[in-house]
Amino acid sequence: MMFTRSVAAIPLIVQITLRQLLGRRRTVLLLLLAGVPVLLAIVFRAANDADVAGFATGVLDAVAVTLLLPIVAVLFGTAAFGAEIEDGTILYLLAKPISRWAVVAAKYLGAVGVTTLLTVASVLVAGAIEMGPLGEEGAAATRAFMAAMLVGSFGYVAVFLTLSLFTRRALLIGLVYVLVWEGALSTLLPGIANLSIRQFSLGVANAFWQMAPDEARLTPSTALPLAIILVVVALVLAAWKLMRFELPGGTD
Amino acid sequence: MTVQLPPNSDGDPVLAAGPQTHVTLPAPAIELINAARWYGNVVAVNDVSFSLGAGVTGLLGPNGAGKTTVLHMLAGFLAPSAGTVHVLGRSPNRDPSVYRQIGLVPEREAVYPFLTGLDYVRFNARLQGLTNSDQASRDAIRRVGLEDAMDRPIGTYSKGMRQRAKVAGALVHDPQVLLLDEPFNGMDPRQRLAMMDLLTEMAAAGRTILFSSHILEEVERVGNDILVMVAGRLAASGDYRAIRALMTDRPHTITIRSSDDRRLAASLMGDSAIFGVELGAAGLSVRTAHLSVFRRLIAGASRSAGVRLFEVVSGDESLESVFDYLVRR
Numbered sequence: 001m002m003f004t005r006s007v008a009a010i011p012l013i014v015q016i017t018l019r020q021l022l023g024r025r026r027t028v029l030l031l032l033l034a035g036v037p038v039l040l041a042i043v044f045r046a047a048n049d050a051d052v053a054g055f056a057t058g059v060l061d062a063v064a065v066t067l068l069l070p071i072v073a074v075l076f077g078t079a080a081f082g083a084e085i086e087d088g089t090i091l092y093l094l095a096k097p098i099s100r101w102a103v104v105a106a107k108y109l110g111a112v113g114v115t116t117l118l119t120v121a122s123v124l125v126a127g128a129i130e131m132g133p134l135g136e137e138g139a140a141a142t143r144a145f146m147a148a149m150l151v152g153s154f155g156y157v158a159v160f161l162t163l164s165l166f167t168r169r170a171l172l173i174g175l176v177y178v179l180v181w182e183g184a185l186s187t188l189l190p191g192i193a194n195l196s197i198r199q200f201s202l203g204v205a206n207a208f209w210q211m212a213p214d215e216a217r218l219t220p221s222t223a224l225p226l227a228i229i230l231v232v233v234a235l236v237l238a239a240w241k242l243m244r245f246e247l248p249g250g251t252d
Numbered sequence: 253m254t255v256q257l258p259p260n261s262d263g264d265p266v267l268a269a270g271p272q273t274h275v276t277l278p279a280p281a282i283e284l285i286n287a288a289r290w291y292g293n294v295v296a297v298n299d300v301s302f303s304l305g306a307g308v309t310g311l312l313g314p315n316g317a318g319k320t321t322v323l324h325m326l327a328g329f330l331a332p333s334a335g336t337v338h339v340l341g342r343s344p345n346r347d348p349s350v351y352r353q354i355g356l357v358p359e360r361e362a363v364y365p366f367l368t369g370l371d372y373v374r375f376n377a378r379l380q381g382l383t384n385s386d387q388a389s390r391d392a393i394r395r396v397g398l399e400d401a402m403d404r405p406i407g408t409y410s411k412g413m414r415q416r417a418k419v420a421g422a423l424v425h426d427p428q429v430l431l432l433d434e435p436f437n438g439m440d441p442r443q444r445l446a447m448m449d450l451l452t453e454m455a456a457a458g459r460t461i462l463f464s465s466h467i468l469e470e471v472e473r474v475g476n477d478i479l480v481m482v483a484g485r486l487a488a489s490g491d492y493r494a495i496r497a498l499m500t501d502r503p504h505t506i507t508i509r510s511s512d513d514r515r516l517a518a519s520l521m522g523d524s525a526i527f528g529v530e531l532g533a534a535g536l537s538v539r540t541a542h543l544s545v546f547r548r549l550i551a552g553a554s555r556s557a558g559v560r561l562f563e564v565v566s567g568d569e570s571l572e573s574v575f576d577y578l579v580r581r
Contacts, residue, residue, distance in 0.1 A: 088360030
């Protein structure tokens with residue numbers, strides 16, 4: 001009974017989560033951000049620059065994977081629970097006879113959904129504009145980076161959503177993680193590749209279009225299992241934490 | 253609130269003796285046994301014990317007394333640091349299945365602003381797994397008197413309307429236990445009376461209802477039984493009227509400024525309701541046990557003495573001082 005009720009609750013909570021995430025001003029901001037790779041594609045095309053590798057590295061990797069993806073993911077991932085904890089509406093979900101894993105699953109699906117939609121669409125449109133005329137290689141590179149966005153969305157959102165259950169500063173910590181760990185450190189220390197969501201994403205992208213080895217350090221067969229393990233561990237941790245959810249108290 | 257066995261014909265309490273007189277008492281719906289909760293060095297609730305069955309009970313106390321902490325422990329959102337908290341015989345902490353039988357109205361005002369009132373209640377009904385969620389939601393909306401506004405987004409609601417939408421969402425699954433944190437906040441007097449009637453009606457149908465309030469008068473109409481909390485402890489519990497009498501019959505000090513304090517003092521001294529008067533720089537201090545008697549007395553006394561009143565201030569009327577008095581008793 002509890003199980004069926006919990007499964008039935010998932011689409012309802014996803015729906016509420018989508019309305020919460022998309023009803024906010026941040027969505028407009030993120031739409032503008034998602035437009036940046038598209039804008040660059042238009043510029044490249046206007047300059048008649050027909051270089052698949054150049055656009056892939058200079059725009060799709062450097063802008064879409066490195067900036068757009070983690071920023072969209074950290075904002076939606078931390079807001080999925082963060083906003084509800086902040087205003088107290090989380091109680092309307094938790095004071096229900098449904099398992100907490102179902103609440104985590106629903107919040108995750110909602111946040112992953114909007115993150116994927118925005119980031120994959122950005123790459124698709126940008127790729128079609130700049131690399132559409134470049135034949136099969138251009139199409140392969142576009143597919144590769146769409147896959148990177150997909151894997152990255154699942155990975156980043158899982159981590160940031162879980163983080164938001166452990167600290168109220170999830171957004172700040174998430175941004176520092178993206179900029180310091182993924183940005184600076186992983187370029188300096190190649191070993192970090194095994195612990196970098198960005199590298200998991202690029203590793204999976206390698207299956208569709210071969211990247212330079214210093215850009216994508218992992219093979220698809222290593223990157224995909226690591227990404228899956230990361231998501232599972234993060235979500236189990238989130239459900240564990242939500243089961244122990246306590247209201248901030250002491251002030252009456 | 254304590255369970256007593258009826259006396260036999262000799263007036264002695266009947267004791268369970270032998271299998272033929274085996275008495276089984278129903279387990280209380282709500283039970284706290286020496287429950288405490290602290291945060292680091294701050295004690296929010298200290299050694300509180302009570303048990304409640306069907307009926308409406310008011311949890312009364314000034315802000316910061318620990319009412320919300322007690323309600324959150326009962327709702328399973330705070331584990332007691334010591335002692336036991338049971339709802340319907342189970343620990344509500346870390347057991348979401350208990351919410352099939354519990355309705356919770358939290359103090360925080362926020363409700364999903366983009367949902368209409370009806371959609372919000374229906375959302376609650378569906379998460380409860382009700383098969384007749386639409387009908388149950390409309391019934392709940394009707395019970396809180398929100399039919400006219402049910403198709404409007406909650407974002408456009410007044411505070412009192414939001415409060416009623418929250419209550420409708422909490423009772424849509426007809427819970428055995430209803431916990432409400434300051435439910436009358438933001439309601440106008442008419443809405444307040446309607447809500448009190450609703451709670452009384454649910455209690456008559458065998459539900460256990462516990463609501464918190466920091467306003468004495470709010471309890472008056474619903475709560476026959478009240479629990480008074482002060483500074484994390486249970487200061488008093490029992491019949492509302494008895495506790496109310498204790499609160500109003502305590503000594504009051506009233507400070508008066510008038511055109512002639514000395515003359516007014518002499519005129520007041522003769523009445524038995526007045527314990528003492530004192531002339532000071534701030535004016536005339538009067539001590540009395542009965543505020544209502546004093547109110548009538550002062551008007552007559554000033555008139556007969558030909559004294560004009562500039563100011564009459566009751567010095568210790570804050571709820572905190574009332575509770576404080578109860579604790580010291």
